[in-house]
Amino acid sequence: MRVQVSDAAVHETLHRVFGFRSFRPNQHEVVRALLEGRDVMAVMPTGGGKSLCYQLPAVLLEGTCLVVSPLIALMKDQVDGARQNGIRAAFLNSTQPPEERQAVVRDLMAGRLDLLYVAPERFAVDSFRSMLSGVRISMAVIDEAHCISEWGHDFRPDYLSLSALVELAGAAPVAAFTATATERVQEDTLRRLALRDPFLVRASFDRPNLTYEVLFKEGADRQILSLLKRHRGKAGIIYRASRKSVGDTARMLQGKGIRALPYHAGLEDQERERNQDAFIRDEAEVIVATVAFGMGIDKSNIRFVIHADLPRSIENYYQETGRAGRDGEPAHCTLLYSQGDIAKVRFFIDAMPEGEERARALSALSKMAAFAASAVCRRRALLGHFGEAYPKENCASCDVCNGSYSALDCSVEAQILLSAIVRTDERFGATHVIDIVTGSSNKKILELGHDRIKTYGAGKGREKKFWRQLVDELQVRGVIVKSEGLYPVLMLTEKAVAVLRAEAKVEMAVRREAPKGARRKSSPAEGACDRELFEQLRLLRLEIAREQGLAPYMVFSDRTLRDMSLQRPRTEEEMLGVSGVGEAKLERYGRRFLQLMERWCAEHPEGEAAAC
Known part of the structure; x- marks a missing residue:
């Protein structure tokens, strides 16, 4: 189901509806593939803008985009967010009263929805699948698609019914999105969904922010x-x-x-x-x-x-x-x-x-x-x-x-610890062994005579925190293991022999303590804006959100407020130049934010900014 949509129309919709002047990496390619009628499998990190990849085509295509979303509790938020951008969106799930569900179905059948969010278990209901035969589906989207794979970390049996989605969608494209899939999970997901010559995107998993x-x-x-x-x-x-x-x-x-x-x-x-x-x-x-x-x-x-x-x-x-x-x-x-x-x-x-x-x-x-x-x-x-x-x-x-960590040669300390385990016949847990090497004089140590073994007190120059970390390090390296049971004891493995004979070196990453009063380094991408103005914008956002019963980020994101505080728009045209401000949000909220900006600029003509 290929649709001819020019790039100019795509970018105009991106700016008019979503308030963005450019795409994030991979978004444009996915949008184009869907507009051209291709199935898509996209592995994109959280924050990579997956929802825009299907919401933008949903605005441009005739019919309704069907979105399979795993958590009923979040559908309302997803729908509210889309509606804030002027998109005709609704959800259909078991939490709604009958009259609300019926109203959504009427809008669906009449072609008055761009987006419809549904739960995966609904596809196991014959009446729902039958109803879809009378609906013009622009595309079908599976969010958190890794849930269909038994190799994934979050397998959900109710996702297995989605294997029929390609058939139900007919000529419409089917898109599967996930933020967490190893290559094995990705291959298994593709096999189970039987996507048709899909456009594959495996974006970088890096989240630089x-x-x-x-x-x-x-x-x-x-x-x-x-x-x-x-x-x-x-x-x-x-x-x-x-x-x-x-x-x-x-x-x-x-x-x-x-x-x-x-x-x-x-x-x-x-x-x-x-x-x-x-x-x-x-x-x-x-x-x-x-x-x-x-x-x-x-x-x-x-x-x-x-x-x-x-x-x-x-x-x-x-x-x-x-x-x-x-x-x-x-x-x-x-x-x-x-x-x-x-x-x-x-x-x-x-x-x-x-x-x-x-x-x-x-x-x-x-x-x-x-x-x-x-x-x-x-x-x-x-x-x-x-x-x-x-x-x-x-x-x-x-x-x-x-630079918070440095490598420390702990070979001698490892020998002390291993020797203490051997000299107590591998019959005690980490706490007791550490008490021995640090020279504790508690009752148990004295009663068992462990204050008389050679390694008693040999590590008293180090804090117990150091020795606990060394026990962890030796376990990770497979030099020692903990027994099973209610009271696990430490035991040596074959690898311990080389350490005891000084034939293997043990290095441990030790955290460097920052000097008192040292300032924490700023996170990467931390932009400068006027802190006081940014906070005032946040307060206005919160006020509007409470008036309308919305989550504040649905009004404007932190990034939009930060960009607003940097640009300080004075007109509606300038406000549309702020990232995340589209026509629908400008109409809803623009006047109040512009009024705040006008007051701010009048009170701060010098334009000095305290960085955020």
Whole structure:
């Protein structure tokens, strides 16, 4: 179903509807392929502008674009966002009252919709599939397409029914989008969907606006509070591994006067939805959540993500950190890690039956732990996992590349630790062994006579934090292992022999402490604008959003406000030159923002700016 649309018309629509003067990488090619009637498989990072790739053709093509979206709770936000740009959009799901569903169906059958969002399970209903035979479908889109692959990290059985989508779409193109797919998952997704000679895009997984860091976990609450101080006044997500830890952390933050709310599957539906809405609408600064939160979250102004526990896979980590900085503005991603986190994840994996799924989960956990423990450029390691080589020697936006770590020869200390394990017959856990080498005089050490072994106190010149990290390092290297069971003990492997004989060197990445009072380096791409004007624009945005019952980012993104504060438009024509301001938003909000700008310029004729 090829449609003749000139490039001039495409760019005019891009500016008029979405307020952009140019495409992001790969967007133009995907839009052209869909307009030419080709199926598409696009693996593009979060924040890469996937929704524009199908929303723009949906405006230009006759008929309705059918969008399969995995989370019912987010459909309203997706539809509200499209409507803000003047796109005729609706959703159809089980949460709607019958009269609302009927109204959507009437609009669909009458051809009054550019976009219709539906859940994947609806395709298993014969009546729905039959109804589609009477609808002019401009194209069909599958969001989070990796969910159809059993090799993916987020396989969903209800996605399997989408294998019939190509047949249902007829001559209309079918597009599959995902932000997290290894090449194996991509191939499996293509096979299951049976796309017809698709246009393939595998964009770079690099998110240059994100800064990555890993901190050795030693008192998660204290570290979280320190990180929130760094990100004061900004929106962020804190991921925890369990419902209990989510609740504990949220209560701890609330007790410190921080607007934080919990989110996990154990909460009542209404409370969970209420907390998510409060976060999306900037009424809460922080959401503390399990991985139940976030898939498809469209909030563009999340400025930080903290993983206070180890994710189960690099795919999960990449997807969850990807929820920060969707507007392209700088954002920070911090992972707190210690070897003890592995045991927590293993608890869930061990509950799985023996088989391929369990083996894949163990392999994924091993790769995640290696990523956290290594001192290799975080960006290079992430991209390498997805089969992409990072071309630069230094990314300048991770803790390894910015000099936060240095390599320390710990061969002698490793020998001390291994000797203590051997001399106590491999019968004790990490805490006890560390107590021995640091010369603790606790009751257990004295009763067992471990204060008399040769390595007792041999490492008292180092803090316990150092020794805990060294235990982690030796486990990652496979020099020692932990036994199974309720009280795991440390045991040596064959690799330990070479270390004890000084035939193998042990180097550990040790974090350098920044000098007191040292200023944190700015994130890459951090632009300069007037901070006070930017905050006033944010307050006006929040006021308008509350009046209209919208999430603030749906009015204008942080990037748009930053561009506005730089350009300081005085006329409607100048306002249309601001990135993210299209005709529909100009008509809705332009006058109030122009009035604010006029007052500001009158009060600040000197034009001096305090950088954002």
